[in-house]
Each structure stands twice: as C-alpha cells, then as structure tokens.
Amino acid sequence: MSAGILVDALLTGAVAAATPLLVAGLGELAAERAGVLNIGIEGLMLAGCFAAFAVTAATGNPWLGLGAAVLAAMALGGVFAVVSLTCRADQIVAGMAVNLLAVGGTGAAWRILQDRGLTDLPAGSGFTRGWTGIPALGELPVVGPLLFDQYGMTAFALVLAGVLALVRRRTRLGLVLHGVGQDPHALAASGVRVLGVRWGAVLFAAACAGLAGAYLSTMRTHAFVPLMTGGTGFVVLALVMFGRWSVGGLVVGCLLFGLAESAQQGLQSLPGARVVPHQLFQALPYLVALIALALAGRSAPGPAALGRPWPER
Template identity: 50%
Template structure:
C-alpha cells in the first residue's frame, strides 16, 4: 500500500482490521464451542501452537501454504486433545484449558530452541526463506476506492476466510439444523441426547473446528503479519477472545464488532506510542512521559471494562463448562 496519501484514520482502521483478523478466526471457533456448552480457555495455547507449527513448517519446506496447513493440523490435534480430556474424559474444562496453555508454552518454547540450535549449526539464515511467508494483497486499483479500498482490500487472504467463516457461522447458528443442535447442546444437552443427537460426538466435532480456527489464527501471526516467531507472540489475544465472546453476547456479529473494537484500541495505542514522539502539541506532550507498557495495557483494560458493563446482561449457554454424562 502506498502510504503517502493515506490519512491517519484510514491507516489506523487498516491496522485495526489487521489486528482483528486472528481474533475473528479464533473467536468464531470459540463462540461455536461455547454455544455447544464447552469453554476452552486454552485457545491462547492453541494459537501459540499454530504460530510455532506454521513457522517451523514454512521455514523447513519453504512453502507458506504448508505452514498454514501445519498450523491447522496442530490446531486439530490440540483441539482433539482438549476434547479427549474435557468431553470424553469429562475432565474439568477450566483446568484442562489451563493445562493446554502450559503445554503450548512448553512445546513451543522447546521446539523453538531446538530449531534455532539446529538452524545455527547448519549455518542457515535466521529469516524465513523467500515465499515461505504470506504477503498482504495490494491491488493498485483498490487505492482508488476511498477508505474501504486500503482498509478492506489490502489484507491477507486469511482475512477474507475469517469473514466468510464468521458469516457462515452466523447463518448456520440461525437457520440450519446444525445451528439448532449446537445451541441446544449448550442449553439442554439432555434434550439433544433424547432426540438422538450424540452430545459428546457433536462437542468433539465443534472443538476440532475451534482448534483448526485457532491454529490458523496462530499461522496468521507468525507467517503472515510477521515473518518470525516469538514465545509471547499471541500476547493474550486468545484470552481476550474469551472476553469478547461474552462482550458479543454469544452472537457472531457482536463478537466481530468486539474484535474490531479491540483491534482499533490496539492500533490506536500503537499510534499514540509513536505519535507522542513525533507530534509536538500539548496533548501528545502530556503522553510523552508515560512508559509505553501503559499503552500496551490499554486493550486489556478496555476488555475488562467492557465485561464489567456487559456481563450482567449476557446470559450465556446454560450448561457452559458443564461436562455431559449419560
């Protein structure tokens, strides 16, 4: 994108969409799982596993597509592991989710160190090979469309997949048999079982889907937006997603709005961090002395405030977090 003639507002909006994409992806998966009555607080960990898998696969094969595929497979494996413990084994979902996060930190940290050592020993370059990372679309014709061109058309392919997924999920939840079943799984699993719908099987399936989504979201972070891996690269986004699902009152459009809002706050705080040094006016001067961590903290504070305002009014799935036993 040619930045010269793009206004600050457009720039921040594009950054907001960029930041929101992985959260829309992972969030839609989590929303479907929660609708079916399963809460996975390990979504952050699944994203991190997606990050490392995508990076390792892309770096070793030189193919970004294989990287994305590896992240999705990692998400499926992590999702089925969680489902095995939380749905089939009826283990506590909160504890199992916390264990998934710990597992992801351990696995990704270990794999990253082993990989770096191997790469160093083989004297390979420390960046992704050419073509192994994705780049955003930048069609020249889109520049002529004011605002929407740069904001919505200069994006990564996965953004469009995320939007499509969100739309499909919203339609499916509302108008299809599968959607009715998913909602019933969360509100009245007994009725499902009585109607011949296998509660455990359906929940397992939706957790696989959620895992794949979170894995792909991880790939977005490591081989699309950046072409690197860092042990803290998910930075709590998977946890914020949990809050945003409540913020959106278990509705897809609400979730997407929350993700965009979060992305906007995030890109605003990033812009503020740079602006306070480059712009010399009274407001920016007041900000200049603050440690930048206070800005980084802002999105989480906003998420908390949003929860504080909305939590009471948002009755979620009745059996959220409760294991099903025949």
C-alpha cells in the first residue's frame, strides 16, 4: 500500500469519526452556552441511535429513521429539561438519570425488535456514502475523500457549524444564548425568559444528539447493538470544553479526536500490533481526550452560569 493511500484512508476515517462528535457537540455547545450541562447526551445519542435503526428496519426508509431519532432524543431531552430546568434538580444527576432511562429503554425495545426479527436493516435501506450522488466528486484529490466520499451528515455538520458561528456573532439570538449562560440575572432583567431559552437550547441539543446517534446506526454502520454509543457522548462533553465553548475550537477538537480514533484503528491493523491488547487501542482516544484536557488546563472558564439552576432560589 502506498503512503498516499494510507494517508487518504487515515483522513477519511478521521472525518467519518469526527462527524457524529461534531453534530452532537454543536448541540451541546449551544446548551452549555445557555448554561445547561447535559451529561445525559450519551443517553440521548443512544436513544437516537436505536430509534433510527428500529424505524429504518421496520419501514425500510432511513429518512423516517432520521426523523424518529430526532423525536426520540427530543422526548428524552424533554424529560431532562423538566427535571433539571423546570424542577431545578442538579443538572449532572438529572443527566445520569437520563442515561439510565436510555440504557433501559433501548435495551428493552431492542429485545422487542429481536422478537419480531427486525435485527437487520432491509438490504439497501441504510444511507450510503457519497451524498452528492456524483461519484466523480468523491475521486477528487484531498477534498474528495474528506468531503464528498462521506455521508450527508458530514456536510450537514459543517453547514450547522457555520450557521451556529454566524448566529453567535451576528444575531440577537446568539447574544441572548450567551447571556443566559453568562449572566441570567441581567438577561431576565431585560425581559428575556431565561427558562424558555434554556428549554429551547436543551431541545436543540437533544435533536443534534439524536442525529449523531442515527449516524452511528444507519450511516457509519448499518447495525445496532445495545450500549452502542459506548461513551461517545462523554467524549463530546470533553470536546466542547476542549474547544473552549467556541464553534471553531470544537471543530478542531473533533477532527483531532477523529484522527486519534482513525489512527487507533489503523494501528490495530498493523502486523506487529497483536502484542498490544486491542482494548488498550480502544482506550487510546479517551486517554487522548483526558490528556488534552489536562494540558489545556483551566485558562478559559466556561459560561459563568454553567450547571446552575434558574431561578437560583
């Protein structure tokens, strides 16, 4: 294999691995900017992952699956919002409860799916690579494998990143979102409904997490296994912090992490790699995330009101 092909494979794999992280991360970024830390994002992704697979398996239409993923994640996100925003429970423990609900709910529903024999997607019903539908684009040097020989979700993620960056810089909504996470008192005083904004941000984040989950089960693979997300949601939380709560930082973080993930898979397939247990390779991306966070230190604090309930008493 020539070095060029190897690098191509590495980069293509990196973008493919970064895509769900970016989609879920952009949602979580918006929520955290509004002051809401949702540990339950792992569970929301799992719910989306399952719902997309189940509905696609049942109907043969992946678009319906995508819609189901968004709805399922938003419903669970709604539970989180009721508990943590409306009832003002601690956001972290509320998020853990959401994770528990998602693990149990998807596990139970998976059994039902198995009983009905819906354990595979109907042939050809999952999404395919090359979202433009023009194979020639995928063969372009560099941008071909990176942008065009990917699933549509990759393009969507980049567009969403651009839109969010614009909203942040150019619109009142962006300012309000920021303010609600920074100084909810001031925003409330100027007539903004703090809870309403936070509810909206949480539901948006849930929808994004649902899409990211759908990517795992109907695009990157065409399969579902219980606990499929396996900690991806937690990595998303780490990446949002690593990116200093900025869209650009998040994109860079996701790509770096995607690269680590892709390299990890590449390393595993090297002939000499058998000496090292494959689990240690799998642990590598999480260690990379931890080390990156540790090195990044505490130089930039997050949104001042992150994790705090509103109203405070």
